[in-house]
Amino acid sequence: xxxxxxxxxxxxxxxxxxxxxxxxxxxxxxxxxxxxxxxxxxxxxxxxxxxxxxxxxxxxxxxxxxxxxxxxxxxxxxxxxxxxxxxxxxxxxxxxxxxxxxxxxxxxxxxxxxxxxxxxxxxxxxxxxxxxxxxxxxxxxxxxxxxxxxxxxxxxxxxxxxxxxxxxxxxxxxxxxxxxxxxxxxxxxxxxxxxxxxxxxxxxxxxxxxxxxxxxxxxxxxxxxxxxxxxxxxxxxxxxxxxxxxxxxxxxxxxxxxxxxxxxxxxxxxxxxxxxxxxxxxxxxxxxxxxxxxxx
Amino acid sequence: xxxxxxxxxxxxxxxxxxxxxxxxxxxxxxxxxxxxxxxxxxxxxxxxxxxxxxxxxxxxxxxxxxxxxxxxxxxxxxxxxxxxxxxxxxxxxxxxxxxxxxxxxxxxxxxxxxxxxxxxxxxxxxxxxxxxxxxxxxxxxxxxxxxxxxxxxxxxxxxxxxxxxxxxxxxxxxxxxxxxxxxxxxxxxxxxxxxxxxxxxxxxxxxxxxxxxxxxxxxxxxxxxxxxxxxxxxxxxxxxxxxxxxxxxxxxxxxxxxxxxxxxxxxxxxxxxxxxxxxxxxxxxxxxxxxxxx
Numbered sequence: 001x002x003x004x005x006x007x008x009x010x011x012x013x014x015x016x017x018x019x020x021x022x023x024x025x026x027x028x029x030x031x032x033x034x035x036x037x038x039x040x041x042x043x044x045x046x047x048x049x050x051x052x053x054x055x056x057x058x059x060x061x062x063x064x065x066x067x068x069x070x071x072x073x074x075x076x077x078x079x080x081x082x083x084x085x086x087x088x089x090x091x092x093x094x095x096x097x098x099x100x101x102x103x104x105x106x107x108x109x110x111x112x113x114x115x116x117x118x119x120x121x122x123x124x125x126x127x128x129x130x131x132x133x134x135x136x137x138x139x140x141x142x143x144x145x146x147x148x149x150x151x152x153x154x155x156x157x158x159x160x161x162x163x164x165x166x167x168x169x170x171x172x173x174x175x176x177x178x179x180x181x182x183x184x185x186x187x188x189x190x191x192x193x194x195x196x197x198x199x200x201x202x203x204x205x206x207x208x209x210x211x212x213x214x215x216x217x218x219x220x221x222x223x224x225x226x227x228x229x230x231x232x233x234x235x236x237x238x239x240x241x242x243x244x245x246x247x248x249x250x251x252x253x254x255x256x257x258x259x260x261x262x263x264x265x266x267x268x269x270x271x272x273x274x275x276x277x278x279x280x281x282x283x284x285x286x287x288x289x290x291x292x293x294x295x296x
Numbered sequence: 297x298x299x300x301x302x303x304x305x306x307x308x309x310x311x312x313x314x315x316x317x318x319x320x321x322x323x324x325x326x327x328x329x330x331x332x333x334x335x336x337x338x339x340x341x342x343x344x345x346x347x348x349x350x351x352x353x354x355x356x357x358x359x360x361x362x363x364x365x366x367x368x369x370x371x372x373x374x375x376x377x378x379x380x381x382x383x384x385x386x387x388x389x390x391x392x393x394x395x396x397x398x399x400x401x402x403x404x405x406x407x408x409x410x411x412x413x414x415x416x417x418x419x420x421x422x423x424x425x426x427x428x429x430x431x432x433x434x435x436x437x438x439x440x441x442x443x444x445x446x447x448x449x450x451x452x453x454x455x456x457x458x459x460x461x462x463x464x465x466x467x468x469x470x471x472x473x474x475x476x477x478x479x480x481x482x483x484x485x486x487x488x489x490x491x492x493x494x495x496x497x498x499x500x501x502x503x504x505x506x507x508x509x510x511x512x513x514x515x516x517x518x519x520x521x522x523x524x525x526x527x528x529x530x531x532x533x534x535x536x537x538x539x540x541x542x543x544x545x546x547x548x549x550x551x552x553x554x555x556x557x558x559x560x561x562x563x564x565x566x567x568x569x570x571x572x573x574x575x576x577x578x579x580x581x582x583x584x585x586x587x588x589x590x
Contacts, residue, residue, distance in 0.1 A: 108330055119539070
């Protein structure tokens with residue numbers, strides 16, 4: 001019996017030694033900063049002055065009245081509304097079309113996936129070149145149809161469309177791969193069974209078999225894409241900096257500006273807390289949905 | 297852009313008709329659409345490389361052609377590689393990515409092994425914390441971490457560029473799922489044979505989990521190479537600038553040497569394209585693992 005307990009005690013020591021470095025870093029990188037960001041959000045701390053005091057919920061109250069915040073929220077919603085349908089439907093159709101193909105499948109997969117790993121900061125410059133208001137290739141193509149020219153990134157009316165387009169280009173392959181994985185997991189026999197029941201048309205098959213079986217993947221794609229939309233930053237920082245006329249100032253970019261351009265750390269912390277709150281809601285939707293699936 | 301693709305698609309249809317004979321028309325149309333889409337996906341790269349070979353005046357020439365009329369590739373690329381500190385920027389990116397990955401693996405593998413195969417007090421709390429932290433992006437913790445780095449005077453160092461990523465809760469979670477599937481009987485037999493726990497991890501667990509580790513490594517390397525947000529916050533000087541961050545200097549309207557800009561963009565993009573081409577399977581596995589298990 002004493003052999004058993006010394007073994008267990010030794011195992012315990014090893015376990016703690018193994019988790020110690022990761023645990024310490026989780027405290028330093030996640031837990032302490034989370035506590036700090038919550039506390040700072042109740043202060044008026046700025047990096048420019050050493051003096052600060054507790055202000056209670058003032059930062060949150062200020063947020064509700066701040067036209068910059070309501071503008072950023074509106075921009076984020078408009079951008080998401082432009083980006084999300086395409087980010088879901090296009091990859092789904094692509095995955096279905098590519099999955100049935102024997103020829104060209106791997107080359108198509110490769111090409112559609114290429115933008116996912118590409119450095120978006122560099123490719124954003126390329127997109128700015130393609131979208132150039134005077135001599136860009138896209139405006140040349142529009143001219144072909146007697147349209148344009150459009151000042152994609154310089155016009156408050158088009159800038160969110162342009163940013164949504166660039167984001168779509170970079171995310172289509174990612175979501176396509178997720179859908180392909182989901183489609184591959186659907187057993188062939190279900191399609192055969194559906195065919196016996198009379199569902200042999202591709203559209204019938206889609207609604208009778210593919211769509212219900214693909215539901216977990218769909219929820220995952222929808223949630224991760226929503227989070228991606230909410231985290232829009234790189235293309236704004238590189239291409240527009242929130243311009244023109246704050247038309248591309250989205251929530252995360254505004255938070256970044258408040259924190260690291262104006263150094264209003266208290267206010268920026270409050271914005272960060274709200275940012276995390278929204279992400280938690282998305283994560284909760286995902287978890288809740290997954291739970292419901294496993295219990296039913 | 298469609299006028300560029302039109303002749304190509306016509307040629308393609310003809311070829312398809314020829315080779316596939318009595319194929320269904322719907323199938324041909326879908327294939328065609330897929331290839332037009334593929335052309336749209338790949339066109340930015342073609343335009344980038346083409347522009348990087350042109351003199352500044354020709355990049356926005358009214359009649360665009362993929363093949364440069366005047367070849368300025370040698371000048372543009374030598375400007376970027378020798379006239380500007382691009383080798384330095386690339387080296388900085390490499391140092392940061394490798395440093396981050398090394399520490400991530402060193403911290404995640406033992407922690408994941410302990411969480412998967414040991415029962416100890418607090419393990420449930422630790423696992424719960426790991427899972428909760430999966431949802432917290434750097435954008436939320438950036439202010440306190442930045443203030444902390446300012447306090448200890450580490451801004452604008454490699455340390456500050458790597459620190460927030462030294463522990464990957466994603467890696468811990470992913471590896472734990474993988475290690476759990478490893479048979480306990482083999483571990484017990486190894487213990488009876490006198491193997492230490494470290495030996496068990498290095499000689500039994502790691503080789504078995506190689507696919508997961510490779511997938512995570514590619515994933516981590518690519519995401520930190522491409523990261524703009526954190527370097528933008530902590531890097532201040534030219535000699536700590538990463539390749540991705542260096543793209544910021546080209547967005548000003550005053551830099552009109554377009555050919556050179558796109559040569560720089562090409563140089564920054566190529567490493568990740570190579571990683572992708574050589575490690576595509578690992579990368580896609582990483583994504584689908586996060587999709588299935590996350």
